Amino acid sequence: MSRALVLNATYEPLCVVPSRRAVVLVLDQKADLLHDTGESLHSEKLTVAVPSVVRLRQFVKVPYRRRAPLNRRGIFARDGHACQYCGGAAESIDHVIPRSRGGRHEWDNVVAACRPCNVRKRDRLLAETSMALRLRPAAPRELTWVTVAVGEVPTLWEPYLHPASLSA
Ligand SMILES: [Zn+2]
Structure with missing residues (x-):
């Protein structure tokens, strides 16, 4: 099943949701569609583009720094x-x-x-042992939860995950 990246009103990545959930956010006018996947969902009454990235209209306060789960x-x-x-x-x-x-x-x-x-x-x-680690393990960077949620990050999402790379 395809998934969508949800951005805060400030363009900060918030979470990854199933595309159907993102469709509902857009139809309820809670979020704007920034990118679609090129596919569409069909229901009896309407055809909608499957969202890849949506942005919330209202700013959501994030109460904690999200940490990637250790699994x-x-x-x-x-x-x-x-x-x-x-x-x-x-x-x-x-x-x-x-x-x-x-x-x-x-x-x-x-x-x-x-x-x-x-x-x-x-x-x-x-x-x-005579073994050595290639890298010293550490807690992953903050946005690793996105990778964990989808396995492979769609190219469309990259600019939102690493905004610094845009201005570089
Ligand atoms: Zn090995």
């Missing part, structure tokens, strides 16, 4: 689906400091890993 999908998105030890295709999650050695389940202690690397590392600390 498999989020970790894979942050690490580009690449094993952080060898660069191969990741299939599992590795705790850098093993849980059995007191390692925590936090962004800075989890990495995507391929199965051979995971098996090779076992319950050892990195210092006890």
